[in-house]
Amino acid sequence: MLNYAKHNYRMTTCGLDKLEILSQGAIFDLTCADDSTHPGNIAKKRDFALGNLGEIYTPKPSSFVPNDSYASIPGVAHVNNCGRPMPVLKVLQTSHCQFNCKYCGFRKDSDFPRESLTSEELANTTFEMSNAGIIEGLFLSSGIGETVRGTMTNIIDTARILRQKYKFEGYIHLKILPGSTVDLIEAAGQFADRLSINMEAPTESALKDMAPNKSIQKAIVDQMQCIETLRRKGRIPRRVGQTTQFVVGGSDDPGANDRALVVAAEYLYRELNFRRVYYSPFNPVIGTPLQDRPAENPRRSYRLYQADRLLALYGFKLDDFIFNDSGRLDLDTDPKELWADAHPEIFPVEITRCEKEQLMRVPGIGPLLAKRIMEARFTGGLKSVDDLNKIGRVAKKIYKYILVNGRKGETEKSPVLKGFEEKQLVLPFGGG
Ligand code: SF4
Helix, strand or coil: CEEHHHHHEEECCCCCHHHHHHHHCCCCCCCCCCCCCCHHHHHHHHHHHHHCCCHHHCCCCCCCCCCCCHHHHEEEEEEECCCCCCCEEEEEEEECCCCCCCCCCCCCCCCCCCCCCCCHHHHHHHHHHHCCCCCCEEEEEECCCCHHHHHHHHHHHHHHHHHHCCCCCCCEEEEECCCCHHHHHHHHHCCCCCCCCCCEEHHHHHHHHHCCCCHHHHHHHHHHHHHHHHHHHHCCCCEEEEEEEEEECCCCHHCCHHHHHHCCCCCCCHHCCCCCEEEEECCCCCCCHHHHHHHHCCCHHHHHHHHHHHHHCCCCCHCCCCCCCCCCCCCCCCCHHHHCCCCCCCCEECCCCHHHHHHHCCCCHHHHHHHHHHHHHCCCCCCCHHHHHHHHCHHHHHHHHHHECCCCCCCCCCCCCCCCCCCCCCCCCCCC
Protein backbone atom coordinates (compact mmCIF):
# COMPACT_ATOMS: atom_id res chain seq x y z
CA MET A 1 0.00 0.00 0.00
CA LEU A 2 1.50 3.36 -0.97
CA ASN A 3 1.09 6.85 0.27
CA TYR A 4 1.21 9.80 -2.07
CA ALA A 5 1.35 12.41 0.65
CA LYS A 6 0.71 15.45 -1.48
CA HIS A 7 -2.48 14.00 -2.87
CA ASN A 8 -3.56 12.09 0.24
CA TYR A 9 -3.64 9.11 -2.10
CA ARG A 10 -3.39 5.51 -0.90
CA MET A 11 -3.18 2.98 -3.68
CA THR A 12 -5.53 0.28 -2.44
CA THR A 13 -6.70 -1.58 -5.51
CA CYS A 14 -3.66 -2.52 -7.58
CA GLY A 15 0.01 -2.45 -6.66
CA LEU A 16 2.57 0.02 -7.89
CA ASP A 17 4.65 -2.66 -9.65
CA LYS A 18 1.61 -3.92 -11.53
CA LEU A 19 0.66 -0.42 -12.62
CA GLU A 20 4.24 0.33 -13.59
CA ILE A 21 4.45 -2.69 -15.89
CA LEU A 22 1.10 -1.95 -17.47
CA SER A 23 1.94 1.71 -18.01
CA GLN A 24 5.18 0.85 -19.88
CA GLY A 25 3.23 -0.63 -22.76
CA ALA A 26 1.30 2.59 -23.28
CA ILE A 27 4.14 5.11 -23.35
CA PHE A 28 4.74 4.94 -27.11
CA ASP A 29 1.10 5.47 -27.90
CA LEU A 30 0.64 9.13 -28.76
CA THR A 31 -2.96 8.92 -29.86
CA CYS A 32 -4.47 10.54 -26.78
CA ALA A 33 -2.40 13.73 -27.31
CA ASP A 34 1.09 15.02 -26.74
CA ASP A 35 2.81 13.89 -23.58
CA SER A 36 6.26 14.06 -25.12
CA THR A 37 7.43 17.13 -23.27
CA HIS A 38 6.78 15.86 -19.77
CA PRO A 39 10.17 15.09 -18.17
CA GLY A 40 8.98 11.87 -16.55
CA ASN A 41 7.62 10.55 -19.83
CA ILE A 42 10.74 11.45 -21.79
CA ALA A 43 12.88 9.53 -19.29
CA LYS A 44 10.62 6.48 -19.50
CA LYS A 45 10.57 6.56 -23.30
CA ARG A 46 14.35 6.71 -23.37
CA ASP A 47 14.70 3.81 -20.92
CA PHE A 48 12.21 1.73 -22.83
CA ALA A 49 13.85 2.52 -26.17
CA LEU A 50 17.25 1.56 -24.82
CA GLY A 51 15.89 -1.71 -23.47
CA ASN A 52 16.49 -0.76 -19.84
CA LEU A 53 13.33 -2.50 -18.79
CA GLY A 54 15.18 -4.46 -16.11
CA GLU A 55 15.88 -1.18 -14.38
CA ILE A 56 12.31 -0.11 -14.60
CA TYR A 57 11.03 -3.39 -13.24
CA THR A 58 13.48 -3.64 -10.34
CA PRO A 59 11.28 -4.09 -7.25
CA LYS A 60 11.14 -0.94 -5.18
CA PRO A 61 12.21 -1.02 -1.51
CA SER A 62 9.21 -1.15 0.77
CA SER A 63 10.13 2.24 2.16
CA PHE A 64 9.93 3.75 -1.31
CA VAL A 65 7.83 6.88 -1.19
CA PRO A 66 7.53 8.82 -4.43
CA ASN A 67 8.33 12.50 -4.38
CA ASP A 68 5.48 14.90 -4.77
CA SER A 69 5.58 15.22 -8.54
CA TYR A 70 3.25 13.44 -10.92
CA ALA A 71 6.27 11.96 -12.69
CA SER A 72 6.79 9.54 -9.82
CA ILE A 73 3.38 7.94 -10.11
CA PRO A 74 3.35 5.12 -12.64
CA GLY A 75 1.06 5.58 -15.59
CA VAL A 76 0.44 9.30 -15.08
CA ALA A 77 1.00 11.10 -18.36
CA HIS A 78 0.33 14.71 -19.15
CA VAL A 79 -1.57 15.22 -22.36
CA ASN A 80 -2.29 18.42 -24.18
CA ASN A 81 -5.93 19.30 -23.68
CA CYS A 82 -6.52 22.40 -25.85
CA GLY A 83 -3.20 23.87 -24.71
CA ARG A 84 -3.58 22.84 -21.06
CA PRO A 85 -1.56 19.92 -19.68
CA MET A 86 -4.09 17.38 -18.42
CA PRO A 87 -2.93 14.44 -16.29
CA VAL A 88 -4.37 11.07 -17.30
CA LEU A 89 -3.76 7.48 -16.26
CA LYS A 90 -2.24 5.92 -19.39
CA VAL A 91 -2.22 2.18 -19.01
CA LEU A 92 -2.84 -1.25 -20.55
CA GLN A 93 -5.68 -3.53 -19.46
CA THR A 94 -3.27 -6.41 -20.01
CA SER A 95 0.30 -6.71 -21.26
CA HIS A 96 -0.30 -10.28 -22.44
CA CYS A 97 -0.46 -10.40 -26.22
CA GLN A 98 -1.14 -13.03 -28.88
CA PHE A 99 0.37 -10.87 -31.62
CA ASN A 100 4.00 -10.60 -32.64
CA CYS A 101 4.49 -7.04 -33.86
CA LYS A 102 8.20 -6.82 -34.57
CA TYR A 103 8.77 -3.44 -32.91
CA CYS A 104 6.89 -4.13 -29.68
CA GLY A 105 8.37 -5.18 -26.34
CA PHE A 106 5.13 -6.93 -25.38
CA ARG A 107 4.99 -9.17 -28.44
CA LYS A 108 4.03 -12.78 -27.83
CA ASP A 109 7.58 -14.13 -28.21
CA SER A 110 9.21 -11.68 -25.80
CA ASP A 111 9.83 -12.64 -22.19
CA PHE A 112 9.08 -9.27 -20.66
CA PRO A 113 6.97 -9.29 -17.49
CA ARG A 114 3.21 -9.59 -18.00
CA GLU A 115 0.39 -8.27 -15.89
CA SER A 116 -3.34 -7.72 -16.15
CA LEU A 117 -5.96 -5.79 -14.25
CA THR A 118 -9.59 -6.76 -13.97
CA SER A 119 -12.10 -4.16 -15.09
CA GLU A 120 -13.19 -3.56 -11.49
CA GLU A 121 -9.57 -3.09 -10.33
CA LEU A 122 -8.75 -0.66 -13.10
CA ALA A 123 -11.98 1.33 -12.77
CA ASN A 124 -11.49 1.56 -9.02
CA THR A 125 -7.85 2.63 -9.36
CA THR A 126 -8.80 5.32 -11.90
CA PHE A 127 -11.58 6.55 -9.63
CA GLU A 128 -9.26 6.66 -6.60
CA MET A 129 -6.59 8.58 -8.48
CA SER A 130 -9.19 10.97 -9.86
CA ASN A 131 -10.67 11.55 -6.40
CA ALA A 132 -7.18 12.27 -5.08
CA GLY A 133 -6.76 14.95 -7.73
CA ILE A 134 -3.92 13.10 -9.48
CA ILE A 135 -5.59 12.51 -12.83
CA GLU A 136 -8.48 13.90 -14.85
CA GLY A 137 -8.85 11.10 -17.34
CA LEU A 138 -8.05 7.58 -18.49
CA PHE A 139 -6.24 6.46 -21.64
CA LEU A 140 -6.83 2.72 -21.86
CA SER A 141 -5.05 0.50 -24.37
CA SER A 142 -4.23 -3.21 -24.22
CA GLY A 143 -2.31 -6.13 -25.61
CA ILE A 144 -4.46 -8.78 -27.26
CA GLY A 145 -5.26 -11.24 -24.46
CA GLU A 146 -6.63 -14.72 -25.19
CA THR A 147 -9.11 -13.30 -27.69
CA VAL A 148 -9.86 -9.89 -29.19
CA ARG A 149 -13.46 -10.19 -28.00
CA GLY A 150 -12.55 -11.06 -24.43
CA THR A 151 -9.98 -8.27 -24.09
CA MET A 152 -12.19 -5.69 -25.77
CA THR A 153 -15.04 -6.66 -23.42
CA ASN A 154 -12.76 -6.02 -20.44
CA ILE A 155 -11.82 -2.59 -21.82
CA ILE A 156 -15.48 -1.68 -22.30
CA ASP A 157 -16.39 -2.98 -18.84
CA THR A 158 -13.70 -0.80 -17.26
CA ALA A 159 -15.22 2.28 -18.89
CA ARG A 160 -18.78 1.14 -18.09
CA ILE A 161 -17.98 0.67 -14.38
CA LEU A 162 -16.26 4.04 -14.26
CA ARG A 163 -19.21 5.87 -15.84
CA GLN A 164 -22.10 3.94 -14.29
CA LYS A 165 -20.88 2.78 -10.87
CA TYR A 166 -18.44 5.60 -10.02
CA LYS A 167 -20.23 8.35 -12.01
CA PHE A 168 -16.83 9.33 -13.44
CA GLU A 169 -17.19 12.41 -15.67
CA GLY A 170 -13.55 12.79 -16.72
CA TYR A 171 -11.97 12.13 -20.10
CA ILE A 172 -11.92 8.50 -21.34
CA HIS A 173 -9.94 7.42 -24.39
CA LEU A 174 -10.41 3.76 -25.37
CA LYS A 175 -8.32 1.74 -27.77
CA ILE A 176 -10.33 -0.34 -30.25
CA LEU A 177 -8.43 -3.56 -30.83
CA PRO A 178 -7.86 -4.64 -34.45
CA GLY A 179 -10.62 -6.99 -35.59
CA SER A 180 -13.25 -5.73 -33.12
CA THR A 181 -16.83 -6.31 -34.21
CA VAL A 182 -19.59 -3.71 -34.64
CA ASP A 183 -21.31 -4.49 -31.31
CA LEU A 184 -18.05 -4.01 -29.40
CA ILE A 185 -17.26 -0.74 -31.19
CA GLU A 186 -20.76 0.57 -30.52
CA ALA A 187 -20.55 -0.39 -26.83
CA ALA A 188 -17.14 1.30 -26.44
CA GLY A 189 -18.52 4.44 -28.06
CA GLN A 190 -21.16 4.82 -25.33
CA PHE A 191 -18.57 5.50 -22.63
CA ALA A 192 -15.64 7.12 -24.42
CA ASP A 193 -14.74 10.66 -25.44
CA ARG A 194 -12.22 9.38 -27.94
CA LEU A 195 -11.66 6.07 -29.77
CA SER A 196 -8.51 5.02 -31.60
CA ILE A 197 -7.17 2.11 -33.60
CA ASN A 198 -3.50 2.29 -34.40
CA MET A 199 -2.93 1.92 -38.13
CA GLU A 200 0.88 1.63 -37.66
CA ALA A 201 1.57 1.65 -41.44
CA PRO A 202 -0.31 3.05 -44.43
CA THR A 203 -0.29 -0.03 -46.68
CA GLU A 204 -0.86 -3.76 -46.26
CA SER A 205 2.68 -4.68 -47.32
CA ALA A 206 4.31 -2.20 -44.95
CA LEU A 207 2.06 -3.28 -42.09
CA LYS A 208 2.83 -6.96 -42.68
CA ASP A 209 6.52 -6.08 -42.60
CA MET A 210 6.17 -4.66 -39.09
CA ALA A 211 3.11 -6.42 -37.66
CA PRO A 212 2.55 -9.75 -39.42
CA ASN A 213 -0.63 -10.60 -37.48
CA LYS A 214 -2.45 -7.43 -38.47
CA SER A 215 -4.47 -6.81 -41.62
CA ILE A 216 -5.00 -3.24 -42.64
CA GLN A 217 -8.36 -3.53 -44.40
CA LYS A 218 -10.15 -6.28 -42.47
CA ALA A 219 -8.93 -5.45 -38.98
CA ILE A 220 -8.24 -1.72 -39.02
CA VAL A 221 -9.78 0.36 -41.84
CA ASP A 222 -13.10 -1.52 -41.66
CA GLN A 223 -13.25 -0.71 -37.94
CA MET A 224 -12.41 2.96 -38.54
CA GLN A 225 -15.17 3.17 -41.16
CA CYS A 226 -17.52 1.43 -38.73
CA ILE A 227 -16.85 4.08 -36.03
CA GLU A 228 -17.61 6.89 -38.47
CA THR A 229 -20.75 5.17 -39.78
CA LEU A 230 -22.03 4.65 -36.22
CA ARG A 231 -21.34 8.33 -35.45
CA ARG A 232 -23.21 9.48 -38.54
CA LYS A 233 -26.18 7.26 -37.65
CA GLY A 234 -26.21 8.59 -34.09
CA ARG A 235 -25.47 5.16 -32.58
CA ILE A 236 -22.25 6.63 -31.13
CA PRO A 237 -22.39 10.23 -29.82
CA ARG A 238 -21.07 12.63 -32.46
CA ARG A 239 -18.63 14.18 -29.97
CA VAL A 240 -16.70 10.89 -29.94
CA GLY A 241 -13.85 11.52 -32.35
CA GLN A 242 -11.21 9.08 -33.50
CA THR A 243 -7.44 9.24 -33.79
CA THR A 244 -4.70 6.91 -34.98
CA GLN A 245 -0.94 6.53 -34.96
CA PHE A 246 1.70 5.49 -37.47
CA VAL A 247 5.08 4.04 -36.58
CA VAL A 248 7.44 6.12 -38.75
CA GLY A 249 10.61 4.39 -39.93
CA GLY A 250 9.78 0.85 -38.78
CA SER A 251 9.88 -0.56 -42.33
CA ASP A 252 11.81 0.01 -45.57
CA ASP A 253 8.79 -1.06 -47.59
CA PRO A 254 7.96 1.67 -50.17
CA GLY A 255 4.42 1.51 -48.83
CA ALA A 256 5.67 3.14 -45.62
CA ASN A 257 7.23 6.23 -47.19
CA ASP A 258 6.08 9.79 -46.45
CA ARG A 259 3.94 9.98 -49.58
CA ALA A 260 1.98 6.88 -48.52
CA LEU A 261 1.58 8.35 -45.01
CA VAL A 262 0.25 11.64 -46.42
CA VAL A 263 -2.15 9.75 -48.73
CA ALA A 264 -3.49 7.78 -45.75
CA ALA A 265 -3.79 10.88 -43.54
CA GLU A 266 -5.66 12.77 -46.27
CA TYR A 267 -8.15 9.91 -46.51
CA LEU A 268 -8.62 9.74 -42.73
CA TYR A 269 -9.26 13.48 -42.38
CA ARG A 270 -11.45 13.91 -45.46
CA GLU A 271 -13.49 10.70 -45.42
CA LEU A 272 -13.55 9.62 -41.79
CA ASN A 273 -13.47 12.97 -39.97
CA PHE A 274 -10.41 12.10 -37.93
CA ARG A 275 -9.47 14.43 -35.06
CA ARG A 276 -5.75 13.71 -35.23
CA VAL A 277 -3.17 11.47 -36.84
CA TYR A 278 0.06 10.90 -34.89
CA TYR A 279 3.49 9.96 -36.23
CA SER A 280 5.62 8.11 -33.69
CA PRO A 281 9.27 7.84 -34.75
CA PHE A 282 10.48 4.25 -34.54
CA ASN A 283 12.72 3.43 -31.59
CA PRO A 284 14.32 -0.02 -31.31
CA VAL A 285 13.42 -2.12 -28.26
CA ILE A 286 16.01 -4.64 -27.08
CA GLY A 287 14.80 -8.22 -27.41
CA THR A 288 12.64 -7.59 -30.47
CA PRO A 289 13.41 -8.55 -34.10
CA LEU A 290 14.00 -4.85 -34.88
CA GLN A 291 16.42 -4.23 -32.00
CA ASP A 292 19.30 -3.46 -34.39
CA ARG A 293 17.34 -1.18 -36.66
CA PRO A 294 18.41 2.45 -36.19
CA ALA A 295 16.00 4.81 -34.48
CA GLU A 296 14.14 7.08 -36.88
CA ASN A 297 15.26 10.70 -37.08
CA PRO A 298 12.62 12.69 -35.12
CA ARG A 299 12.91 15.41 -37.73
CA ARG A 300 11.11 13.11 -40.17
CA SER A 301 8.13 12.93 -37.81
CA TYR A 302 8.33 16.71 -37.38
CA ARG A 303 8.00 17.23 -41.16
CA LEU A 304 5.12 14.76 -41.27
CA TYR A 305 3.35 16.70 -38.51
CA GLN A 306 3.80 19.88 -40.54
CA ALA A 307 2.35 18.16 -43.62
CA ASP A 308 -0.45 16.77 -41.47
CA ARG A 309 -1.45 20.24 -40.19
CA LEU A 310 -1.38 21.57 -43.76
CA LEU A 311 -3.79 18.79 -44.78
CA ALA A 312 -6.11 19.19 -41.82
CA LEU A 313 -6.19 22.98 -41.36
CA TYR A 314 -4.80 24.75 -44.43
CA GLY A 315 -6.63 23.07 -47.30
CA PHE A 316 -3.51 21.40 -48.72
CA LYS A 317 -3.99 18.37 -50.94
CA LEU A 318 -1.63 15.53 -51.82
CA ASP A 319 -0.50 17.27 -55.03
CA ASP A 320 0.65 20.31 -53.03
CA PHE A 321 3.45 18.36 -51.36
CA ILE A 322 6.88 17.87 -52.89
CA PHE A 323 8.40 14.43 -52.35
CA ASN A 324 11.80 13.17 -53.49
CA ASP A 325 12.29 10.05 -55.64
CA SER A 326 11.98 7.87 -52.53
CA GLY A 327 8.66 9.40 -51.62
CA ARG A 328 10.16 11.37 -48.71
CA LEU A 329 9.49 14.95 -47.63
CA ASP A 330 12.49 17.25 -47.48
CA LEU A 331 14.03 17.01 -44.01
CA ASP A 332 15.54 20.50 -44.15
CA THR A 333 12.62 22.62 -45.34
CA ASP A 334 9.08 23.27 -44.18
CA PRO A 335 6.71 21.70 -46.77
CA LYS A 336 4.66 24.91 -46.89
CA GLU A 337 7.74 26.93 -47.79
CA LEU A 338 8.69 24.40 -50.47
CA TRP A 339 5.21 24.72 -51.98
CA ALA A 340 5.37 28.52 -51.92
CA ASP A 341 8.83 28.59 -53.54
CA ALA A 342 7.51 26.30 -56.29
CA HIS A 343 4.70 28.81 -57.06
CA PRO A 344 6.32 32.19 -57.84
CA GLU A 345 3.22 33.07 -59.91
CA ILE A 346 1.19 33.34 -56.66
CA PHE A 347 3.60 35.38 -54.54
CA PRO A 348 3.94 38.00 -53.21
CA VAL A 349 0.35 38.10 -51.95
CA GLU A 350 -1.24 41.49 -51.21
CA ILE A 351 -2.46 40.81 -47.69
CA THR A 352 -4.68 43.89 -47.43
CA ARG A 353 -6.98 42.52 -50.16
CA CYS A 354 -6.48 38.77 -50.70
CA GLU A 355 -8.86 35.97 -49.67
CA LYS A 356 -8.32 34.27 -46.33
CA GLU A 357 -7.42 31.03 -48.16
CA GLN A 358 -4.54 32.87 -49.88
CA LEU A 359 -3.34 34.22 -46.54
CA MET A 360 -3.26 30.71 -45.13
CA ARG A 361 -0.94 29.66 -47.95
CA VAL A 362 1.74 32.17 -46.92
CA PRO A 363 4.61 30.52 -45.02
CA GLY A 364 4.57 31.89 -41.49
CA ILE A 365 0.85 32.71 -41.46
CA GLY A 366 -1.33 30.29 -39.49
CA PRO A 367 -5.04 30.35 -38.63
CA LEU A 368 -4.63 32.80 -35.72
CA LEU A 369 -2.52 35.36 -37.59
CA ALA A 370 -4.79 35.05 -40.64
CA LYS A 371 -7.81 35.79 -38.42
CA ARG A 372 -6.08 38.83 -36.89
CA ILE A 373 -5.09 40.14 -40.31
CA MET A 374 -8.68 39.83 -41.52
CA GLU A 375 -9.93 41.64 -38.39
CA ALA A 376 -7.32 44.41 -38.77
CA ARG A 377 -8.34 44.88 -42.40
CA PHE A 378 -11.96 45.28 -41.30
CA THR A 379 -11.12 47.93 -38.70
CA GLY A 380 -8.66 49.75 -40.94
CA GLY A 381 -5.72 48.73 -38.75
CA LEU A 382 -3.58 47.23 -41.49
CA LYS A 383 -2.02 49.85 -43.71
CA SER A 384 1.70 49.21 -43.40
CA VAL A 385 4.29 46.62 -42.46
CA ASP A 386 4.55 48.29 -39.06
CA ASP A 387 0.84 47.64 -38.50
CA LEU A 388 1.41 43.98 -39.30
CA ASN A 389 3.99 43.73 -36.55
CA LYS A 390 1.49 45.19 -34.07
CA ILE A 391 -1.20 42.58 -34.62
CA GLY A 392 0.75 39.44 -33.82
CA ARG A 393 4.05 37.60 -33.78
CA VAL A 394 5.30 37.70 -37.32
CA ALA A 395 8.13 35.45 -38.52
CA LYS A 396 10.64 37.25 -40.73
CA LYS A 397 10.26 34.65 -43.45
CA ILE A 398 6.80 35.89 -44.36
CA TYR A 399 8.08 39.18 -45.82
CA LYS A 400 9.42 37.35 -48.82
CA TYR A 401 5.90 36.27 -49.69
CA ILE A 402 3.71 39.33 -48.97
CA LEU A 403 2.96 42.94 -49.89
CA VAL A 404 1.27 45.39 -47.51
CA ASN A 405 -0.45 48.08 -49.57
CA GLY A 406 1.96 47.39 -52.41
CA ARG A 407 5.09 47.61 -50.26
CA LYS A 408 7.45 44.79 -49.41
CA GLY A 409 8.76 44.35 -45.88
CA GLU A 410 12.07 42.87 -44.74
CA THR A 411 13.41 40.02 -46.81
CA GLU A 412 15.72 38.34 -44.36
CA LYS A 413 14.85 34.68 -44.13
CA SER A 414 14.97 33.11 -40.69
CA PRO A 415 16.38 29.58 -40.43
CA VAL A 416 13.46 27.18 -40.80
CA LEU A 417 14.58 24.88 -38.04
CA LYS A 418 15.78 27.49 -35.58
CA GLY A 419 14.74 26.29 -32.16
CA PHE A 420 13.93 22.79 -33.39
CA GLU A 421 17.35 21.32 -32.66
CA GLU A 422 17.08 22.19 -28.97
CA LYS A 423 13.51 20.98 -28.66
CA GLN A 424 13.33 17.94 -30.85
CA LEU A 425 10.57 16.39 -28.79
CA VAL A 426 8.32 19.44 -28.88
CA LEU A 427 6.04 18.31 -31.64
CA PRO A 428 3.18 20.44 -32.90
CA PHE A 429 0.31 18.35 -31.52
CA GLY A 430 -2.96 19.90 -30.52
CA GLY A 431 -5.62 18.43 -28.29
CA GLY A 432 -6.45 14.78 -28.83
S1 SF4 B 1 -0.83 -5.97 -30.73
FE1 SF4 B 1 1.30 -5.65 -31.36
S2 SF4 B 1 1.78 -3.56 -30.65
FE2 SF4 B 1 -0.06 -4.26 -29.51
S3 SF4 B 1 0.75 -5.17 -27.62
FE3 SF4 B 1 0.50 -6.82 -29.11
S4 SF4 B 1 2.49 -7.03 -30.08
FE4 SF4 B 1 2.45 -5.06 -29.04
